[in-house]
Amino acid sequence: MTSTDDALYGLDALPYGVFDPGQGPRVGVRFGPGVVDLAALSAAAHSPLVELFDQPSLDAFLAAGRTVWSQARSKVQEWLSTTPSEHGHRLADVDLHQPFTVADYVDFYSSRVHAENLSQIFRPGQPPLQQNWLSLPVGYHGRAGTIVPSGTPVVRPNGQRAGAGAGPSEFGPTRKLDLEVELGFVVGRGSTLGTPVPGGDAREHIFGVVLVDDWSARDIQAFEYVPLGPMLGKSFATSIGHWVLPIEALDAARIPPPPREQALHPYLTGWNDMGLDIDFEVRLNGHLISAPRYRDVYWTPEQQLAHLTISGASLRSGDLFASGTVSSIGNPGSLIELTLDGRRQLALPDGRQRTYLEDGDEVVITATAPGPGVARIGLGEVRGTIYPSPIEQEDN
Ligand SMILES: O=C(O)/C=C/C(=O)CC(=O)CC(=O)O
Ligand SMILES: [Ca+2]
Ligand SMILES: [Mg+2]
Numbered sequence: 001m002t003s004t005d006d007a008l009y010g011l012d013a014l015p016y017g018v019f020d021p022g023q024g025p026r027v028g029v030r031f032g033p034g035v036v037d038l039a040a041l042s043a044a045a046h047s048p049l050v051e052l053f054d055q056p057s058l059d060a061f062l063a064a065g066r067t068v069w070s071q072a073r074s075k076v077q078e079w080l081s082t083t084p085s086e087h088g089h090r091l092a093d094v095d096l097h098q099p100f101t102v103a104d105y106v107d108f109y110s111s112r113v114h115a116e117n118l119s120q121i122f123r124p125g126q127p128p129l130q131q132n133w134l135s136l137p138v139g140y141h142g143r144a145g146t147i148v149p150s151g152t153p154v155v156r157p158n159g160q161r162a163g164a165g166a167g168p169s170e171f172g173p174t175r176k177l178d179l180e181v182e183l184g185f186v187v188g189r190g191s192t193l194g195t196p197v198p199g200g201d202a203r204e205h206i207f208g209v210v211l212v213d214d215w216s217a218r219d220i221q222a223f224e225y226v227p228l229g230p231m232l233g234k235s236f237a238t239s240i241g242h243w244v245l246p247i248e249a250l251d252a253a254r255i256p257p258p259p260r261e262q263a264l265h266p267y268l269t270g271w272n273d274m275g276l277d278i279d280f281e282v283r284l285n286g287h288l289i290s291a292p293r294y295r296d297v298y299w300t301p302e303q304q305l306a307h308l309t310i311s312g313a314s315l316r317s318g319d320l321f322a323s324g325t326v327s328s329i330g331n332p333g334s335l336i337e338l339t340l341d342g343r344r345q346l347a348l349p350d351g352r353q354r355t356y357l358e359d360g361d362e363v364v365i366t367a368t369a370p371g372p373g374v375a376r377i378g379l380g381e382v383r384g385t386i387y388p389s390p391i392e393q394e395d396n
Contacts, residue, residue: 012373016029025097026056034088034089037088040086041079045079047075049075057099057101059317062207062317098149105238108139111326112296113329113332121336122222137303139321143234149239150211150242151383154177154384156389157177157217159223162222175219179333179384180334181333181365182326184321185320186206187319191309193314196312208246211379218341237384239384242380249377252372254277255295256273257273257274274301289348293331294323305321362385
């Protein structure tokens with residue numbers, strides 16, 4: 001089963017998105033094989049929710065806060081269980097858009113397997129975890145303006161990479177274009193500058209989740225990142241799914257996170273942390289290449305949110321913070337891990353081989369989670385095809 005299966009999108013899932021049936025973008029909810037127009041549905045029910053839904057994006061709804069989000073979900077479930085086929089459009093008949101305006105973007109680094117794998121590749125001979133890793137959720141501020149909806153072409157970026165020996169750098173299209181499987185948390189309710197958000201209040205702020213592919217140019221990244229961190233190697237495109245799944249839909253997927261291995265400062269503990277039993281699948285040109293599990297991710301979204309704001313930094317509606325690459329042992333969430341930085345070829349069932357991504361390659365990430373009943377629920381997909389660099393000549 002892939003998470004595009006309609007059965008994954010019953011009343012227990014109901015992810016929100018933005019679709020265009022031909023007359024402009026509208027807010028909708030994915031339901032089975034289609035998308036239901038929420039302005040039309042709420043207008044027919046004479047619900048005041050129509051004001052939040054009669055919009056070209058989810059922005060107004062995101063800003064409305066937890067009480068409204070929960071009421072809306074119950075109402076939509078009720079309406080769809082009584083009049084399931086009204087105000088629906090087949091997915092094939094609509095265009096899907098970026099669901100919300102992304103405010104700030106933070107990318108964490110919360111999978112221990114991924115952190116240790118990358119350490120080995122980027123910093124051989126050094127300890128597998130930096131001293132900070134078990135003490136705080138390491139992350140960096142990313143580039144919100146280049147977050148693009150699923151399906152947007154991913155143009156091979158240009159940049160500098162290390163030259164031979166200690167020689168000058170080389171410039172040209174990246175030779176190490178990679179994908180990163182991530183889960184994104186979408187902030188609905190903002191916060192006040194100077195006032196940290198306690199992790200126990202995370203649910204007042206986190207509206208839901210979206211799939212993320214944090215495209216990465218590993219050669220550009222490796223040359224530029226010391227000492228300030230990722231810059232151009234990750235800022236050229238970050239793809240997000242079209243569907244934002246409300247956090248309540250994941251209640252049945254909640255599990256304890258992996259055991260803490262070090263005592264934490266009080267601001268990072270003291271509530272019932274949200275581990276999540278989400279299974280991802282990554283396909284390259286249609287072939288399944290990895291199936292990472294979110295349950296192995298060490299730092300939780302509550303801890304990430306508490307850490308992000310402990311300095312007094314404020315949240316804005318539309319902020320996106322991503323888990324970091326989700327890697328499990330034997331099922332990593334990136335090609336740098338799968339191919340040991342290109343030293344090992346990945347054999348695809350069609351007889352071709354890959355190390356890093358080639359022009360024309362298509363990557364599709366999907367995910368599912370347990371629902372409240374026997375059926376699983378879907379988190380949609382995030383898809384991207386690699387387009388050639390606009391610069392043909394390398395300078396050396
Ligand atoms: O270990 C490093 O130097 C680099 C790590 C990454 O590239 C990963 C990153 O973007 C954060 C993540 O996705 O986990
Ligand atoms: Ca990342
Ligand atoms: Mg990025």
